[in-house]
Amino acid sequence: MVEAERRLLANALLDFSNQRFILLSESCIPLYNFSTVYSYLMNSNQSHIEAYDQNGPVGRGRYSHHMMPQVMLFQWRKGSQWFEMDRTLALEVVSDQDYFPLFKKFCTRPCYGDEHYLPTFVSIKFWRMNSNRSLTWVDWSKTGPHPGWKFMPGTLTRLLRFAPQIMKFNH
Template identity: 50%
Template sequence: MKTSKGWRISIGDMQILPGSRHRAPMRKPMWIIVLVLFVCVFLICAYIYPPHSSTACFFSSRGCKGISAWLPPVPARQYTDAEIASRAVIRDILSSPPIVSKNPKLAFMFLSPGDLPFERLWDKFFQGHEGKFSVYVHASKTKPVHASRYFVDRDIRSDQVVWGKISMVDAERRLLANALQDPDNMHFVLLSDSCVPLYNFDYIYNYLMYSNISFVDCFKDPGPHGNGRYSDHMLPEVEVKDFRKGAQWFSMKRQHAIIVMADNLYYSKFRDYCQPGLDGRNCIADEHYLPTFFQMVDPGGIANWSVTHVDWSERKWHPKSYREHDVTYELLRNITSIDVSVHVTSDEKREVQSWPCLWNGVQKPCYLFARKFTPETLNKLLHLFSNYSTP
C-alpha cells in the first residue's frame, strides 16, 4: 500500500514538475524592420531631394554642412617633381607685379597659311595709331605678299601647320615667343587670315589693355567632342575633371603669355596624347590645351569666352563662312550687339551654357573681331567699316 501510494505521489510530482520545455517560435519584430526601412528611405529621399529650407542641411551636403562634413577629407594627391617645379614657376609669375610700360602696345598675331586677304582693311584699322601696336605673321605654307606697310617685314620664322594637330599649338607659341621679345607688348591677340575687326582701334585698344582678365574660351563639354576626347594617358597631371574645350582664338595679358611659354609639362601631355585618331578619339589639341591649362593654373584669370566671333549654327566640322551677299550693316551690328556667351554641349542633352560677357564686372559686347569672311567680302567691308566700327 505504501509502495503504491509512493508511486502515485511520484507520478503526481512528475505531472507537476516541468519536463523539457518546447517554446513556441519567437515572433519576428516586423514593426522594427519596417521602421528601419522607412527611416532609410526617408534619409535617402531627403539627401537626393532636399527641401529648400535651413532644416535640409541636416540631410543634404548641398549648400551647407551635411554628411560630407562628417567624413574624413579625401587625401590630396602627391604631386610629381615636374608638377611641383611647374606650379612653383607659374605661381611666382602670376604673383609678380605686372610689368609697367611707358608705351603699352597690343600685339596682333596673324596665323595664316599664306597671304592675308584683309590687309587693306587692317591697314585702315591701324592708320593713325602707330606706336600702339605690333604685327606678327606666321605663314605656314607660302610666304605672303603684303599689301600694307604695317605688315612688311613682320613675318616670323614659320613651320608647317596641320589642322587638328599639335603643330597648331606650336605655331601659337611661336607667335607668342616672338611677340614677347618686345617688352612694350602688354596684350596678345591671336587672329586668323579670315578675321576682321568689328570696332575702331581705340575701342579695341581700351577694351583689351584695361581689362583685368585674359579672354580665353573655356567650357566643360561632357559629350564626345569634349570629355570624350580625353585620354587616361594624361594622368596624373591632367585629370578628366579639369579637361576643357574652347576656341583657339585667344587674347591674353603678358603674364599669361609668359606662363604659356614657361609650360612644358602640360603641353607635353597634349602633344603626346591629344591627336586625331589616337586610341579611337579625335582630340584636337588647339581646342583643349589652353582651356585646360588655364582651368588648372588660373581659372579666375580668364573670361571663359573668346573676343573673336564665329558662327557654329550649321553644326559642321568648320564654322559658317560669310560671302559677299552675307555681309551687310545689319549682320555686323547684330554680331556687335551680342553680350552673352553661349556654348552647347555635344552630348545628347545638347545643354546650352550661357553667361554674360563681363568686362571688369560690367556687361559689355562680347566680340571685338569676327571670322570666317571670304576674300570676296573685302570691298564691302571697306565700304561699311567706318559705319559699323563706331561703338
Template identity: 50%
Template sequence: MPKKRLPASSSAASLLMVSSSSSSVRSRFWLGLKVVGVTSVFICLFAFLKIQAEYRASSFYLVKVQTAAEEAALSLAPFEGPPRVAFLFLARGGLPLDFLWHAFFQARVLQNGDAGKFSIYIHSKPGFVFDASTTRSPYFYGRQLKESVKVAWGESSMVQAERLLLKAALRDPANQRFALLSDRCVPLRNFSYIYNYLMSSSKSFVDSFVDVKDDRYNPKMFPTISKDKWRKGSQWATMVRKHAEVVVADDIIFPVFKTYCKRRPELDPRGSKKIVNILLALP
C-alpha cells in the same frame, strides 16, 4: 583469438612518420604565411610610393611653371611709351584679308601719327616672306617669324606655332596684351575701342566651359592633367602678359598633351587654349 602484436620497432617508425608529416605541414603553412605577409608588405609599399609620386606630380608641376614665368617676368627691362597690343596671326600662307587690317591699323596711324600702341607678328609656313609681292599692306612687311614650323590642322604643331608667336612677342616688354588671330579674322571695332577695352581689364579673355559630352580626354594624361581640369573653348583668345608667360614657360602640360592627344580629332585647333584653361582652372 589473441591479437597479433606489431614489433616494437614498427610502432616507433610509424610514430616518427606521423610526427615528421605533421611537422612538414606546419613548416609549409608558416612558410606560406610568411610569403603572403612579405608580398602584402611590398604591395602596400608600392601602392604608397605610387600615390606619393602622383600627388607630387599633381601638386608641384604648376609651381614649376609659375616659377619659370616669374623668372621670365623679372628679367624684363622696363619700357618707355604706352603699352602695346600684340596682334598674333596664325596663317597658312598669306593674309587674304590684309586690306581690312591695313585700314584698321592705318586709321590708328593717321589719327595719332604713330604706331606705338600695337605690334604685329605672323606665323606662316616656313620660308614664306611678307613683302610687296605677298601682301597689300606695308604693315605686314617682314613681320613673319624667323622660327616657324609646318602646321597641320588638328595636330600639336598648331599649339607649337601659337607658342612661338607668344614667345616672339614676349621679347618686347612693351607688349602687354596678346591677341591670337587666324588669317580669316577681321576687326569689328576700330583700334581705339579694342585697345581701350583690352587695356582697361587685367583679365585674359578666353572661352572656357565643361562639355559633358566631350570624350577627348585621355586618362593617360593623369595626373599631370586631371579630368576635372579639362576644358573646351574657342582657339582664339586674348591674354594678359602673365598668362602668355605661363603658356610659353610650360614644359609639363604641353609635352603630355602632345604625347596622348592624337588626331581623332582629340587634338584640335583649340590646343593652346586648352593649356590656358587647364592652368587657369588649377587652384
C-alpha cells in the same frame, strides 16, 4: 598648331612693349574701331580664353586617360583656338613644361591640341586670370568641322567701302 602658337608668343614676348597678345583668324572682322578695342584690352585685368566642359565625342570624348594625374577628366576643357592674353599669362604658356608635353604626346586624333590645350591649362592653373570667353564669334549652326560662312563673296568690297566711316578708321 599649339607649338606654332607658343613660338609666336615667345617671339612677341621679346618686345617688352608688348603687353597684350591676341591670336585671330585672317577672316576676323572687327566690330569696333581700333581705339575702342585697344582701350578695352589694355584696361582689362583678365585674359580672354574660351574654356568649357562639353560632354560627347568632341568634348570629353577626346580626353586621354594617359594624361592622369596631371589632367583629370573633370578638368578637361574645350574652346576656340583664338585667344587674347596678358603678358603674365603669355609667359606661363611659353614656359609650361608640365602640361604642354603631355598634350603633345597624348592629344592625338580625335583630340585637337588647339581646341583643348590652352582652355585646359588655363582652367587648371590660371582660372582667376581668365574671363572664360573668347573675343571672337563664329557661327557654328551648320554642322561639320568648320564654321559656316557668315559673308557672301561680294561682301568684302561693300564692307571696305563703308567701314572707314562707320568704324572711324580715318579718325
